Amino acid sequence: MQREGLSQAEVARRLDIDPGTLRKWQRRLESQGEQAFPGKGLQTPLEEENRRLREEVRRLTMEREILKKATAFFAKESK
Secondary structure, three states: OOHHOOOOOHHHHHOOOOOOHHHHHHHHHHHHHHHHOOOOOOOOOHHHHHHHHHHHHHHHHHHHHHHHHHHHHHHHHHO
């Protein structure tokens, strides 16, 4: 914080966050580096797999609904 000439308290005030939250974030960044905040495009392998599986479930659900409608349509047409 000091390299910009602002104190932690001033930065927290400008961001409208609790100074303790800012200190916690800073400690986390210092100890974990780029992995400190994985939700910003850096996902753990488990999170990435979860995202991929959710997308697959969404796609398969949509395909199932399309097949249900097609089945109903062709059943009606064959009568």
